[in-house]
Amino acid sequence: MNGASREALAAARESLDALTDNTSVDAAKLAEELAAVTALLHREVSLRRVLTDPAQAGEAKAELAARLLGGQVGGETVDLVSGMVRSRWSQSRDLVDGIEELAAAADLTASQRAGALDDVEDELFRFGRIVASNTELRAALTDKSATASAKGELLRSLLGGRANPVTERLVVRLVTAPRGRSLEQGLESLSKLAAARRDRMVAVVVSAVPLTDQQKQRLGAGLARIYGRQMHLNLDVDPEVLGGISVRVGDEVINGTIADRLEEASRRMAG
Template identity: 80%
Template sequence: MIGSSREALAAARERFDALTDNTSVDATKLADELAAVTALLDREVSLRRVLTDPAQPGEAKAELAGRLLRGQVGGETVDLISGMVRSRWSRSRDLADAVEELANTADLVAAQRAGTLDDVEDELFRFGRIVSSTAELRAALTDRGASSAAKAGLVHELLGGRADPVTVRLVVRLVTHLRGRSLEAGLEALSKLAAARRDRMVAVVTSAVPLSDRQKQRLGAALAKLYGRKVHLNLDVDPEVLGGVAVRIGDEVIDGTIADRLEEAARRIAG
């Protein structure tokens, strides 16, 4: 997001955090209601445009949102959405994207309260790897001809009883409402959201063999010193790297693998 949408999202996150700091708020219920609002905004494009129309007073848009949602969702959700539509958005689509982010974050709050946020983050990463390496699974989960119920059933069959319930909820919501994204992009966004919930950066670390606990601690400490914040390591093993490790944080890659050094040597010889 850019411009006014970025500012509006930041304000929405602050209101969301203030709300969910109160442990009496049912985070799972909040997630379901915000997901329902996301679906409404996706479905009713004209409504979304009215609620983000910069020519309309913010209070009038908040009143409209309140009339539409009151009685359909709880008061906390109504207040959140009303606050969001009072803000200015660069694009009408950004409002729906922001509501979806808060829905997913609410589920992550539930995991955090249960002490399972680390598990959820790791499970999302591992499931993303499975999807990337299994063409048939990816095809089944992204098949436009398949019903949402069929896709949700497949996720429950794969993850039910093996993954945290929050992981299952997040993946089901994603595969049944991809909203124009690739499945891989959606899973990566969820993983980053989980890391942000703990105010951490995510580093994807690829090595030829599994790292020892000592190696993981040293790497984590080095990356934390480099970036000035705690870094969560998602570990991946790929024998083709031969040795060393490759680290990717966002768009930045730190490649210290033997394979990379061999490729560089080959390029120099060829040059």
């Protein structure tokens, strides 16, 4: 998002945080209702254009949203969405993206309250690795000819009882309503959002053998010093790296593997 949309989303995030700081608010229900609003606005293109029309007064758009949603969703959801349409958005799609993000954030808040946020983060990462290594599964989950209900049933058969309910809800929503994103992009966005709930960054760590608890602690502390933020480690084991570790934080890659050093030596020799 750029410009006005980025500012509007930042304000919406603050509103959600203020709302969910109150433990009497049902964060899971809030997530479900925000997801329903996302689906509505994704489907009704003309409506989202009206709600983001810069020529219309913010208060008039908020009143329209309240009339449409009142009685369909709870008051907290109405207040959040009304506040969002008061803001200025660069593109109508940005509003829908923002509401969708709030839905995921509310679900993650529910897992955080239950002390399960770390589990959800790890499960999202592991599911991404499973999909990446299983071409048949990925094809089934991204098949445009398959119905959303069929994909949902497949995911529930895979994740039901094996993953945290929040993980299951997030993945089912992503797969059944991708809204133009690839499965990999969606999972990465969810992982980053989960990390942000604790103001943490995500480091994807690949090593030849599993790291010990002490190694993980040292690595996490070192990365936290480098980036100035608490770091969540997503760990993967790949014997092909031969030794050492490779760390990716966002778009930055820190390579310290034997395979990487051998490749660099080969390039120098060839040069």
